[in-house]
Amino acid sequence: MLLVAVVLPWSTLSLPGLFEGPLNSPGTLQLLAICLVFAGLALGYDLLFGRAGLLSFGHALYVAAGAYGVDILVSHYGWQLWTAAAVTVPAAAVLAALLGSVALRTSGIAFSMVTLAFAQVGHIVINRDPGGLTGGEEGLPLSSAGLPAMFTGVVNTVNLYWLALAFLTVVVLVVHAIDRAPLGRTLTGLRDDERRIAVLGLSPYRLKLLAFVLAGTLAGLGGVIYALVVGGASPHIASSELTLSLIVMAVLGGAGTRWGAVVGGFLYAYLDQRLARLGGSLPGPFGEPLFVLGTLFILAVYFAPGGLASLGSRLEPLRRALRPRRPGDGHPAPVTDAV
Amino acid sequence: MSTVVLLALTGLGLAALYFLIASGLSLVFGLAGVLNFAHGLFLSVGAYAAWTVSESWGLAPAVLLGIAVAAATGALVELVLIRPLYTRHTEQVLVTVGLSLAGVALLQSVWGADARVFPRPAWASSVVSIAGAQVPADRFLLIGAAVLVLLGLLAFLRFTRYGLVIRAGVENRDMVSALGIDVRNAFTLVFTIGGALAGLAGILAGMYFSSISPGQGASLLIFAFIVVVIGGLGSVTGAFAAAVAVGLLQQFVNYYGTAGAGDVSVVALLAAVLLLRPAGLAGKAAPA
Amino acid sequence: MILKINDLSVRLGGSHILQGVAFDVAETGVTALLGRNGVGKTTTLRAVLGEVPATGEVLFDGRPALGRATHRLVRDGLGYVPEDRCVFAGLTVAENLRLAVRVPSPDFDLVFDLFPELRQRAGQRAGTLSGGQQQMVAIARVLLNPNRLLLVDEPTKGLAPAVVTAVAAVLERVATRVPILLVEQNLAVVRRLATDAVVLEAGRTAWRGRAADLLSDADATRSLLGVGTTAGRH
Ligand SMILES: Nc1ncnc2c1ncn2[C@@H]1O[C@H](COP(=O)(O)OP(=O)(O)OP(=O)(O)O)[C@@H](O)[C@H]1O
Numbered sequence: 091m092l093l094v095a096v097v098l099p100w101s102t103l104s105l106p107g108l109f110e111g112p113l114n115s116p117g118t119l120q121l122l123a124i125c126l127v128f129a130g131l132a133l134g135y136d137l138l139f140g141r142a143g144l145l146s147f148g149h150a151l152y153v154a155a156g157a158y159g160v161d162i163l164v165s166h167y168g169w170q171l172w173t174a175a176a177v178t179v180p181a182a183a184v185l186a187a188l189l190g191s192v193a194l195r196t197s198g199i200a201f202s203m204v205t206l207a208f209a210q211v212g213h214i215v216i217n218r219d220p221g222g223l224t225g226g227e228e229g230l231p232l233s234s235a236g237l238p239a240m241f242t243g244v245v246n247t248v249n250l251y252w253l254a255l256a257f258l259t260v261v262v263l264v265v266h267a268i269d270r271a272p273l274g275r276t277l278t279g280l281r282d283d284e285r286r287i288a289v290l291g292l293s294p295y296r297l298k299l300l301a302f303v304l305a306g307t308l309a310g311l312g313g314v315i316y317a318l319v320v321g322g323a324s325p326h327i328a329s330s331e332l333t334l335s336l337i338v339m340a341v342l343g344g345a346g347t348r349w350g351a352v353v354g355g356f357l358y359a360y361l362d363q364r365l366a367r368l369g370g371s372l373p374g375p376f377g378e379p380l381f382v383l384g385t386l387f388i389l390a391v392y393f394a395p396g397g398l399a400s401l402g403s404r405l406e407p408l409r410r411a412l413r414p415r416r417p418g419d420g421h422p423a424p425v426t427d428a429v
Numbered sequence: 430m431s432t433v434v435l436l437a438l439t440g441l442g443l444a445a446l447y448f449l450i451a452s453g454l455s456l457v458f459g460l461a462g463v464l465n466f467a468h469g470l471f472l473s474v475g476a477y478a479a480w481t482v483s484e485s486w487g488l489a490p491a492v493l494l495g496i497a498v499a500a501a502t503g504a505l506v507e508l509v510l511i512r513p514l515y516t517r518h519t520e521q522v523l524v525t526v527g528l529s530l531a532g533v534a535l536l537q538s539v540w541g542a543d544a545r546v547f548p549r550p551a552w553a554s555s556v557v558s559i560a561g562a563q564v565p566a567d568r569f570l571l572i573g574a575a576v577l578v579l580l581g582l583l584a585f586l587r588f589t590r591y592g593l594v595i596r597a598g599v600e601n602r603d604m605v606s607a608l609g610i611d612v613r614n615a616f617t618l619v620f621t622i623g624g625a626l627a628g629l630a631g632i633l634a635g636m637y638f639s640s641i642s643p644g645q646g647a648s649l650l651i652f653a654f655i656v657v658v659i660g661g662l663g664s665v666t667g668a669f670a671a672a673v674a675v676g677l678l679q680q681f682v683n684y685y686g687t688a689g690a691g692d693v694s695v696v697a698l699l700a701a702v703l704l705l706r707p708a709g710l711a712g713k714a715a716p717a
Numbered sequence: 718m719i720l721k722i723n724d725l726s727v728r729l730g731g732s733h734i735l736q737g738v739a740f741d742v743a744e745t746g747v748t749a750l751l752g753r754n755g756v757g758k759t760t761t762l763r764a765v766l767g768e769v770p771a772t773g774e775v776l777f778d779g780r781p782a783l784g785r786a787t788h789r790l791v792r793d794g795l796g797y798v799p800e801d802r803c804v805f806a807g808l809t810v811a812e813n814l815r816l817a818v819r820v821p822s823p824d825f826d827l828v829f830d831l832f833p834e835l836r837q838r839a840g841q842r843a844g845t846l847s848g849g850q851q852q853m854v855a856i857a858r859v860l861l862n863p864n865r866l867l868l869v870d871e872p873t874k875g876l877a878p879a880v881v882t883a884v885a886a887v888l889e890r891v892a893t894r895v896p897i898l899l900v901e902q903n904l905a906v907v908r909r910l911a912t913d914a915v916v917l918e919a920g921r922t923a924w925r926g927r928a929a930d931l932l933s934d935a936d937a938t939r940s941l942l943g944v945g946t947t948a949g950r951h
């Protein structure tokens with residue numbers, strides 16, 4: 091399926107129900123690039139939520155830090171893109187370390203509320219447009235002056251697509267490497283029973299902070315890519331709604347599974363954009379993407395608690411029966427093949 | 430001096446709104462362990478219900494209807510969505526998250542995304558002169574409502590059987606069941622009360638800002654969350670004290686500092702309280 | 718038999734805590750539930766009450782108890798005095814008692830006869846009571862209502878010797894009216910009260926029979942409970 095993602099930009103195939111133009115048209119490529127960015131953001135968030143069991147409501151802050159950081163440095167101070175990114179992403183990490191060290195003094199629901207409150211400050215500050223830096227409610231378009239030529243102009247949309255795919259790959263590599271490393275097992279141990287980890291002589295606080303900073307860094311990187319793909323930053327990416335949708339993505343896909351959040355993020359972003367486009371033609375509340383997605387999400391919590399990934403594993407026996415010669419690769423979810 | 434009086438009363442008006450939202454949230458969280466993101470939806474539902482009939486029925490009946498509809502929404506959400514997930518707190522939070530997204534979108538599709546002008550009693554638009562300050566009368570409407578609600582809630586918690594069950598349940602839910610009491614009835618009750626108070630808050634917010642919009646609940650909700658954490662989860666008096674502190678701080682710093690500094694200082698207050706007293710000003714520590 | 722437990726199994730936080738506990742509680746007298754620290758005595762009581770998810774069979778008064786809501790079992794006469802008292806610290810003594818009342822004519826006479834002190838302390842917040850006084854509240858609130866069986870978890874834990882004797886005397890009186898399943902570490906109290914005994918070990922029932930037989934067998938008490946009946950620790 092990765093192959094499909096790689097060859098796709100060369101395809102002139104049209105899928106009328108799914109996309110408006112041929113696959114390699116700039117519009118479709120941009121839509122797909124956004125989906126890929128969200129897939130990566132959702133998986134990065136799932137490092138916190140699905141793996142470490144930290145229900146943060148403030149992840150948007152770090153995405154916004156990445157997007158606005160790079161946007162401000164490039165558009166206001168005329169920095170080159172790569173220098174700006176090289177400063178912004180570590181800055182997001184430092185921000186996550188600072189705020190995480192306070193927020194993680196609480197646990198459970200109080201942690202959720204505190205992260206929410208911190209992110210809300212970010213949202214408010216961005217909306218107030220301090221010193222004319224953020225552009226307030228209008229957002230801040232990314233000035234193309236500091237950008238390498240390969241990322242400007244409609245014909246180069248395909249390069250943004252590559253960039254988004256590269257971002258997703260980085261997140262997948264990092265998160266899966268953590269899954270395999272002792273750190274991953276310790277984190278899930280932390281999620282299941284904090285006392286057991288404390289008994290092992292490890293500090294739950296430091297481990298959680300590490301996960302928080304890693305996730306914040308990935309979010310910052312995602313924010314940089316997002317700003318490039320959509321050509322700027324707007325206050326929406328700092329809002330609690332963005333964090334809530336990251337949660338929805340992770341849960342819809344299957345929190346804590348290898349590919350669940352990736353699938354969830356991709357599908358959510360796709361549906362969100364398509365439904366917004368189709369909005370007018372659908373009856374009543376179905377014209378509101380959030381109504382459809384919110385309802386889907388509630389249904390998923392009740393009827394598919396493990397998300398799409400668990401639906402996959404429930405279908406697994408059936409799949410085995412249908413394809414008896416396929417060697418069991420120990421990989422439960424067929425949906426994972428979709429990416 | 431007159432500026433200080435005006436700022437203080439305006440801050441207290443805001444505090445009143447925060448308290449009305451936070452007291453319900455705090456009881457729901459303290460008793461049932463549910464962080465209710467849909468609480469902002471109750472607020473908007475109450476406000477829109479009142480707005481819809483206010484022209485034809487008159488304001489007072491409309492207010493009552495708005496409160497009743499919000500209370501019913503609260504009860505319904507508990508019975509249909511929260512109860513089946515009993516003790517699975519993360520799933521319960523997730524469901525309220527989904528509900529807050531879907532619910533606001535639903536309101537938007539019915540009433541549109543734009544703000545609507547909300548009616549208010551004529552006297553609330555007048556201005557009262559206090560210590561040289563010209564204070565809009567709606568401030569007193571908000572403050573009076575919040576004080577009445579505080580007294581009513583405290584009396585209810587102190588003198589009724591259900592109040593006793595709720596106070597005990599906030600301390601130790603399991604032990605209440607082990608005394609032969611169906612604590613889930615109390616859950617439905619706190620959701621209903623929380624819904625009613627949120628509905629009232631939505632209506633008063635409509636009068637205060639002169640308008641309502643589908644997303645209004647969500648933005649007030651975040652400050653109410655902060656009030657709940659500062660006040661101590663499950664404590665009504667804690668929520669009251671915290672609401673006053675947050676409302677005043679926000680108002681004064683916003684006026685004397687740069688724009689938005691008040692909101693930032695509220696979060697700084699939250700961080701300070703958490704570092705000094707992780708369980709909040711009053712009430713029990715959050716369960717892990 | 719008022720309570721029959723068969724093949725009771727409980728998993729919590731990834732560990733298999735009870736792995737097939739089986740014993741009965743007689744219609745009269747005190748049945749002692751014994752075992753070393755952390756063996757699962759409290760968990761057994763909580764499983765019977767439906768406070769932790771469990772599998773197996775539990776018959777209370779002849780009816781299946783597993784899967785029923787805690788408050789229903791309690792209303793059917795299963796009284797619970799939990800480990801560490803669990804009184805409501807923010808409520809007054811009177812409120813703690815009032816909360817427990819669920820019948821039209823609660824037996825306040827019995828309660829104040831057993832614990833005259835509670836009458837004077839009615840207005841005091843339960844959190845400010847001494848450990849012994851809190852234990853009185855915890856026992857008093859189950860005695861207000863009629864019961865078919867009491868589950869009493871370590872009622873003498875952390876109490877001064879004189880208070881231990883007083884609590885034991887109260888339980889002795891109570892046991893003449895209602896059977897008790899008693900978790901107790903103090904073997905002197907067990908000897909005074911218990912007719913039957915059950916010992917848990919490694920998540921299973923390791924011994925059941927007459928309490929006197931267990932306590933008179935020094936080897937059995939040492940190997941099962943880790944204590945000699947006269948000497949100290951094993
Ligand atoms: N919620 C839980 N999650 C994980 N483990 C638990 C939980 N509750 C109890 N345990 C474990 O189950 C075991 C039995 O606990 P339990 O409280 O039933 O022991 P006990 O026999 O009552 O001990 P004591 O004599 O010290 O009161 C202990 O090892 C305890 O750590």
Ligand SMILES: [Mg+2]
Nearest residue numbers: 758759760800
């Ligand atoms: Mg115990």
